[in-house]
Amino acid sequence: MQRVDRLFAAIPRMVRDLGRELGKRIDLRMEGGDVEMDREMVEMVLDPLTHIVRNSIDHGIETPAERRTVGKVEAGLLLVTARQSGNQIVIEVRDDGRGVDTDALVRKAINSGALSREAAERLTEEQRLDLIFTPGLTTASAVTAVSGRGVGMDVVRANVERIGGMISLENVRGQGLTITLRVPLTLTIIPGLIITAGGQQFAIPRAAVVEILHANNRTLAIDRIGGASIATIRKLRHSMVDLEDVLQLPKLQQSGPRTIIVIRSSLGVPYVLGVASVENHEELVIRPASPIIMSSGVFAGMTLPDSGRPMLLLDPGGIAKAAKLPAHVEPMIEDVTIEEEGAPVATIPALRFLELTGEERLLQLSLVERVEEVEAHLFGCSAAHPFVRIDGRLLPVVNDQWRFDRSAVTALRLRDGAAEVCYPVSQVLDIVDMPVVPQLHVSRGLVSGVAIVDGVHLEVVDAFALFADRQSACAAEERSTRCFLADRDDPWMQGILHPLLLQAGYSVVMGLDQDSGPALGDVVFCSGDSDVPINALPARVVRLRMTPRPNSDQDSTIYRYDRVALLAAVAAVRAGKAA
């Protein structure tokens, strides 16, 4: 691991030199240099970051004279920050310059022929801004020594996406542009799908995969015209290419249907990749491939999976390039027209599945994180709460199914952002569009209503009810109230009170001699006869007694096995704090 400082090291000098060259004053601020990331990752991000900073100074920040006339301070602010977010590093370059003139972008795109005039009129502001990634397009009115030579944001995006990263823009015309790079913490481990084509296995980064369908799916139509393949999925036309054709492998006969994968490519236009089958999902340790293999342009690296046979990681953007797929922005327009012609009812994608009890039901697709086969013996039940053991964690099972007549069961893993639950089903049937609001409300148990989809009525699973009962699972996230246990050595406090409070979602501090002692809004627990000097503390103090009965009428202590009163005491402080 290496500090991001190394990435930042070259920036001050570059900013100073560029500022002098262009006659601009720049107030550079850098934050988060102590964030660490993989050494190889630093190398990969260096070029895109340099390019973005150059762009900001050259195109974004105005000259001091221009800034004065629009009422800004003379020195333009350039803020470069890095922070870790989960397993990603987020690098942000923000300037307070003039922002991107999207009108000019659209004009340029029309003039260069990448966009038709009619299509341009239907673009949303976001799509207009995305034109900045069109190859060969620049907003610079003149070619300068610094930028505007047409090697632009398209290359930056391709480089960032090749390492499994993402780039996003936030543009406020006249007030500045923020470019955010999200790159994986390490190049070495990425989630990938293992696919088979032409009798060989390959890996593909999961981040690039939008959707996987069997070729015989009813929502999919594949047409071949004039040598081109077009896959139409739910009225959306995609360029299609078979992986075997790109890699010049033989297409082998197979018993089942082929699989098609919708890929989000670095060219900005999703395309469809046909493969023999998708085998597995695995965390892959990626290592760089030798230059001669990289030179083919379709591979991004290699990996050594469990099988012991080396496997190549495909580069989704490289495949599109190798197959010479059209990279026009037109398909995005398609999107808009569909919305116009679309049904009057607003719809969201939903998973149609067969319950273990035999009913066909619908579930909002956005909740489904993963569908997988889980062995039946991993399910269990305790105190009428069924659960399942997955990856060493226990997940609640929400539909009360935990005994099965088969050895493995299909399980939906659902996530509401924080909490995760498991929903075993008999079979996953299809992905359909269901109305956002079901036609009939019934709201009973797990069912929220009945929706009509493709001429059949199906029950809709209530997403709210699935997670509503699982409060305790995510309570651990709320850590605003701290509980101090004054008597550090008391075995009862350590062994019984401590776990209770932790389970209830509070953070617990043993003892009072912490540097950051209890503050207003914290709770201190101590035994009734404690000699700890607690009266001077700003926090609420809860005294505990050993006996169920109060010693006198004025006794404000709480019996130490009165769970309800204990938690109520903490909750009262929480409520007071919130108010």
Next chain:
Amino acid sequence: MTQLYLFARVAGTSIAMNADEVEAVVRVTEISPVPGMPPHVAGLSALRSRVLTMIDIGALISGRPSPPTDRPLAVITNISGHSYGLMVEAVRDICSVASGPLPLRGQIDAAWAPHVRAMVDGDDGHSLLVGLSRFVEAGPVAIAA
């Protein structure tokens, strides 16, 4: 100073390589092919936890892939951070040669020319002294030609 050389046979020709450049000589187990590669890139092979890019030197010289053999013999080398396995027909000896490299004599085959630096006189005749990195770098050039 006497230099250690590894003597091997490729495409029926005796070659010598600097022993410093050679990490090991192993019989590799299984080669997974890499599609879309020139014929001399035989594929990838796992050696313990490393992945080797297998280079078929015979194919580089003759233009035809070598006949597939069970567990081919490969010279393992590390070139600019990447591990390669150079497939050879046989390995004869490793020994030092007092005379060191000698200048080339005669007209050498055009296929060999880019890879050969000099000659080495071993105990049993002449061998071509090859630079291992040239086999690897020669790849893209050979395709372009």
